[in-house]
Amino acid sequence: MDTNAALAQAWRAGYKGDVTGDKLQEHIIIRDLKKSFGPNEVLKGISMTIHRGETAVIIGGSGAGKTTLLRILMGLERPTSGQILIEDTDMAALNDRQLNTFRRKLGMVFQYSALLDSLTIFDNVAFPLVEHTKLSKAQIKEKVIGMLQTLGLVNKEHLFPSELSGGQRKRVSLARALMLEPEILIYDEPTSGLDPLTSRLVDDLIEETRQRFGTTNLVISHDMASTFRIAHRAFLLIQGRVVASGSPDDLVTGPSEEARDFVLKSGVDVARLNRVPPASLAGSRKGEVTSR
Ligand SMILES: Nc1ncnc2c1ncn2[C@@H]1O[C@H](COP(=O)(O)OP(=O)(O)OP(=O)(O)O)[C@@H](O)[C@H]1O
Numbered sequence: 001m002d003t004n005a006a007l008a009q010a011w012r013a014g015y016k017g018d019v020t021g022d023k024l025q026e027h028i029i030i031r032d033l034k035k036s037f038g039p040n041e042v043l044k045g046i047s048m049t050i051h052r053g054e055t056a057v058i059i060g061g062s063g064a065g066k067t068t069l070l071r072i073l074m075g076l077e078r079p080t081s082g083q084i085l086i087e088d089t090d091m092a093a094l095n096d097r098q099l100n101t102f103r104r105k106l107g108m109v110f111q112y113s114a115l116l117d118s119l120t121i122f123d124n125v126a127f128p129l130v131e132h133t134k135l136s137k138a139q140i141k142e143k144v145i146g147m148l149q150t151l152g153l154v155n156k157e158h159l160f161p162s163e164l165s166g167g168q169r170k171r172v173s174l175a176r177a178l179m180l181e182p183e184i185l186i187y188d189e190p191t192s193g194l195d196p197l198t199s200r201l202v203d204d205l206i207e208e209t210r211q212r213f214g215t216t217n218l219v220i221s222h223d224m225a226s227t228f229r230i231a232h233r234a235f236l237l238i239q240g241r242v243v244a245s246g247s248p249d250d251l252v253t254g255p256s257e258e259a260r261d262f263v264l265k266s267g268v269d270v271a272r273l274n275r276v277p278p279a280s281l282a283g284s285r286k287g288e289v290t291s292r
């Protein structure tokens with residue numbers, strides 16, 4: 001059974017983010033991950049399991065350790081102890097060379113898009129292919145133009161990042177992240193700095209990309225409304241600890257007072273929020289992501 005079908009079945013069976021066994025395949029397992037900077041223990045033993053093909057959102061306030069966790073996942077920082085298992089490989093145990101190769105499984109969509117301002121959209125998106133593959137110019141062109149079309153960026157390749165809107169830049173950043181066909185996409189604060197309407201469009205884009213490319217999504221966020229819209233599973237990080245996990249609704253209805261408090265303080269109206277529609281898990285949608 002493919003992942004979308006398994007997830008759909010799990011939803012029908014009352015999926016609360018705790019489905020284990022053969023229905024869902026474990027993709028990323030983090031075990032007792034700790035990170036200290038000198039005497040300051042920033043991550044205090046984090047454990048989480050993320051299944052193939054789902055969107056997991058790690059949410060938490062300022063200074064909780066989100067960026068630190070993300071840097072460790074990207075192999076930019078080493079943990080003090082603990083494991084990060086992706087399939088059967090422990091990232092924390094790889095040497096620098098192995099890590100460099102392994103990192104290709106992970107695509108990163110940076111906060112504020114992190115495009116190179118002096119390069120055209122085409123060259124920004126082509127960058128990973130030029131750096132990491134031996135593809136010919138013609139092959140690179142085909143891939144880049146194809147991806148830009150898929151993401152609704154037709155005829156934008158000659159423009160520079162400053163000539164695009166925030167939402168369009170985000171899509172260029174996503175196109176670049178997808179070039180090496182990663183299994184896992186990591187989004188750093190994808191909606192921060194965007195107006196509510198554009199935030200919604202970016203949320204849709206994250207979901208559409210998951211369905212279209214079958215990626216496992218790991219999203220770092222402090223946007224509660226966005227979390228409700230896209231997360232199959234949410235982890236609330238407070239001061240270096242996961243204090244609650246489950247579906248976004250579990251954060252509100254679960255036993256953790258800290259979690260309820262966090263949702264309350266975020267100011268979102270839980271009763272009126274959109275949830276990731278279970279039907280969206282039933283199968284891949286075909287066709288292009290529409291231009292906005
Ligand atoms: N390289 C570093 N050296 C020393 N301390 C660090 C380093 N990186 C992060 N820290 C500390 O780790 C803690 C967590 O920082 P981190 O950037 O991970 O938080 P965050 O959850 O991303 O916060 P924000 O939402 O504000 O971005 C902070 O107290 C920070 O000072």
Ligand SMILES: [Mg+2]
Binds near residue numbers: 067
């Ligand atoms: Mg941060």
